[in-house]
Structure formats: structure tokens, C-alpha cells
Amino acid sequence: GNTEGPRAPYLSEARWDSTGHASWVLSEPLGANDSLSWADSCGVTLLEFDKNRIHAWGWTAESAALRLVWHHAPIWAAGEWTTDTMDVPAPRWTPTEALELVAKPLGKRLPGERPTVTWSAPISGVDTSRMALRVDSVPVPVLVESRWPSMRIGLTNEACVKAGAQVSLTLLPGALIRAGAGVDPGADVEAERFPEDTLELAWSVQRQDALSEWILHLEGAGCAGLVELTDNQGTRLDAVAVKGDTTLRWTSLSPGKVSATWWGDLDGDEVWRSVDVPTWREPEPVLKMSAEELRPNWVLETTWTLDAAACGNAPALMGEAP
Known part of the structure; x- marks a missing residue:
């Protein structure tokens, strides 16, 4: 009978915009513990991936052809990692899209689970003076991870993850700075700040007895x-x-x-x-x-x-x- 041989993974749907944000779709979903790296040194920063959508920042018209290495995590902690090396197709230029909220903390979360807010494009920083965090209606300091650029904001305040906590996060206009703001000479720098209107998020942490x-x-x-x-x-x-x-x-x-x-x-x-x-x-x-x-x-x-x-x-x- 005919036996199907192993299929090599590949990248498709390549695109980038004037802020330097590039993305590709991987032919197969990545595992939770898998990782990615460039095969060769380059000035493009790999960002977080979501299932099989891969993001990077710093792409320009002069960026050379790259190769991406997919590191497959073993089932066993002591097992051997395997790799696939893929050619990275040059992305086509697309107009810069508006920055949008993609994922947010919802409902009741587990104690100790870090709340994370995800955006549709990389941001280069936050203005915490335009953010307000409340736990059980009491204001607490806004502490965020400071690894930029990033597609995500992770809140690190311990009060946000305690059992039974009621949490709310307010983002005033201009709290986020989009990575690459001002790269396009024709772009309005102020338009690269987000949100345009006040954004309110709220969630809770499950009680231990729940x-x-x-x-x-x-x-x-x-x-x-x-x-x-x-x-x-x-x-x-x-x-x-x-x-x-x-x-x-x-x-x-x-x-x-x-x-x-x-x-x-x-x-x-x-x-x-x-x-x-x-x-x-x-x-x-x-x-x-x-x-x-x-x-x-x-x-x-x-x-x-x-x-x-x-x-x-x-x-x-x-x-x-x-």
C-alpha cells in the first residue's frame, strides 16, 4: 500500500507593515513548550507565537532571506529536542492596521495564574500613569513585565493572583505605545498610541473553596x-x-x-x-x-x-x- 512520508513544516501568509511588524502562518500548530529561533544572526526580533501564527518585529525592505528553526519539545522532560529548519518567505507589504485587543483575562481565574493582555501588534512600552489597577476596589501599583517589544502585557502584582480577588484594570487613552511608532514618515505618531478611548477590563480569581x-x-x-x-x-x-x-x-x-x-x-x-x-x-x-x-x-x-x-x-x- 501507499505510505505517506513525513511532511516538512513550512511558512505561508507572510506579511509586514510600515511599523516593522511581520507575521507568518506555520503549517502546523506549535506545542506549548516548543520554541523558535533564527538560524542566522539578524536584526529582526522574534515575538510571542499564538498556536501557528508567528510574529516578529524589526523587518525592513532590506531584510535578507532568513531561516527559522523550530525546536520541538520532547514529551519527556529528559527526552531529546528535535528541530526543523524552514526557509522564511519574504513577506508582502500591507497597510498598517489599527492596534486591537486580541485576548484579555476573563471570568474566574486560578490562584497564582498571571493575568495577560494580548494585542494584535507589538507595543514598545506602557505609560503606567495612564493605567489604574484595583484589587477588591482598592488601588494597587501597576506592575508589568518590561520586555519590549511584545505582543502581551503581563501584570506581575501579587495582589492580582490571590484567591478570591476581584480585579479591574483601566487603560486611559494613550496608555500603550506601539512599536515602530513614527517609522513611517507619513504616519501620525499620536495615532500610534492606544487606546483611543478608555478601556475597562475586569475579572476575578477563584476562591480556594471553589x-x-x-x-x-x-x-x-x-x-x-x-x-x-x-x-x-x-x-x-x-x-x-x-x-x-x-x-x-x-x-x-x-x-x-x-x-x-x-x-x-x-x-x-x-x-x-x-x-x-x-x-x-x-x-x-x-x-x-x-x-x-x-x-x-x-x-x-x-x-x-x-x-x-x-x-x-x-x-x-x-x-x-x-
């Missing part, structure tokens, strides 16, 4: 492995290496569905191995348990008994009877 706890008893683990905790969106919340049967406990979880995945480590090298075509080895086993529902102020205790497929003496040869 959170959940999950106790997972793992049985039938006849070998080493990794237990991965994920939420209902498939986002990794934690990963714990185990040597056999054990009990795992996770506290301060947000109510909702969670699940666990078993990554078998048959040779005990703390590296999960996929198909090894040259040696005709099957991948090490992966098992996923059914999702569990967590309720507020609730302790859920679950026993997960792994079946025989979770472990073995050694990875079997493909096509070989176990």
Missing part, C-alpha cells in the same frame, strides 16, 4: 512511565514520571473535565520512542483514561488499572507476534 482536588491511584504499572494530566481542551497541566504503582494528587484544579494519559517507558531511559522504521520497532505504549468530572470544593478519588498493553519486556518488532 477549586477541586483529584487523587489518582495508578495500578498495574509494571514498568516505568509518565502520567500526563490534561484538561478538557487537551492542554497539559502536569506530567509526573513514575516507576510503578503509585498515588498521585493534584490540588487547586479548576472544575471541569480532566483526564490522564499513560506514556510507557519500556527501556527506562525516560525518553518516549515513536516508530523506529530502521529497526522496525513499534512505538512505546500510550494509554488514555476516560475523562473525569471535577466539581467545585470537591475531592475526587479514582483508581486507574492499566491493562497489559501498558508494559512489556521490550518494544516489540513490528509485525512480530507478542
Whole structure:
């Protein structure tokens, strides 16, 4: 039969504007722990990425052809990183679009979770005198991360992440300075400040008694492995290496569905191995348990008994009877 070979990732939808903001779309989503870097030294700054949209700042008409290196994070903390190197297509010039709010803190957040505000284009700084932060209606200092340029503003005031806090953030006109403001000689520098009108954001932090706890008893683990905790969106919340049967406990979880995945480590090298075509080895086993529902102020205790497929003496040869 026809077997589809591995596909090389690539970049598309390349564009840039007069502020030096460039972006590309990656053909595949990046993992949460993946990273990017330029293969060669250049004057273009890589910014944060969102799933498969990559942003950079400092691009000019003279920017040379670049290569981008995608560093794939291993499933296991002790595993080996792999890389893909991609040619970066020269972006087409597009008119500068208005700066817009893309993401903001919403609803009830977990204690200790840093609130972040994301914009559609990089900013080069903030004027905190035009910002007001209140926690439980009491004014507190506006403390932000100072790594510029950036697509995001992260609030670092500890009062914003305490359990039960009610938080509001006010941005007065001109609180943000767009990166590259004034680069275009025909641009109005004042128009590169944001917002034009007062922007009010509000959210809360969950009380400790509104959170959940999950106790997972793992049985039938006849070998080493990794237990991965994920939420209902498939986002990794934690990963714990185990040597056999054990009990795992996770506290301060947000109510909702969670699940666990078993990554078998048959040779005990703390590296999960996929198909090894040259040696005709099957991948090490992966098992996923059914999702569990967590309720507020609730302790859920679950026993997960792994079946025989979770472990073995050694990875079997493909096509070989176990």
C-alpha cells in the first residue's frame, strides 16, 4: 500500500507593515513548550507565537532571506529536542492596521495564574500613569513585565493572583505605545498610541473553596512511565514520571473535565520512542483514561488499572507476534 512520508513544516501568509511588524502562518500548530529561533544572526526580533501564527518585529525592505528553526519539545522532560529548519518567505507589504485587543483575562481565574493582555501588534512600552489597577476596589501599583517589544502585557502584582480577588484594570487613552511608532514618515505618531478611548477590563480569581482536588491511584504499572494530566481542551497541566504503582494528587484544579494519559517507558531511559522504521520497532505504549468530572470544593478519588498493553519486556518488532 501507499505510505505517506513525513511532511516538512513550512511558512505561508507572510506579511509586514510600515511599523516593522511581520507575521507568518506555520503549517502546523506549535506545542506549548516548543520554541523558535533564527538560524542566522539578524536584526529582526522574534515575538510571542499564538498556536501557528508567528510574529516578529524589526523587518525592513532590506531584510535578507532568513531561516527559522523550530525546536520541538520532547514529551519527556529528559527526552531529546528535535528541530526543523524552514526557509522564511519574504513577506508582502500591507497597510498598517489599527492596534486591537486580541485576548484579555476573563471570568474566574486560578490562584497564582498571571493575568495577560494580548494585542494584535507589538507595543514598545506602557505609560503606567495612564493605567489604574484595583484589587477588591482598592488601588494597587501597576506592575508589568518590561520586555519590549511584545505582543502581551503581563501584570506581575501579587495582589492580582490571590484567591478570591476581584480585579479591574483601566487603560486611559494613550496608555500603550506601539512599536515602530513614527517609522513611517507619513504616519501620525499620536495615532500610534492606544487606546483611543478608555478601556475597562475586569475579572476575578477563584476562591480556594471553589477549586477541586483529584487523587489518582495508578495500578498495574509494571514498568516505568509518565502520567500526563490534561484538561478538557487537551492542554497539559502536569506530567509526573513514575516507576510503578503509585498515588498521585493534584490540588487547586479548576472544575471541569480532566483526564490522564499513560506514556510507557519500556527501556527506562525516560525518553518516549515513536516508530523506529530502521529497526522496525513499534512505538512505546500510550494509554488514555476516560475523562473525569471535577466539581467545585470537591475531592475526587479514582483508581486507574492499566491493562497489559501498558508494559512489556521490550518494544516489540513490528509485525512480530507478542
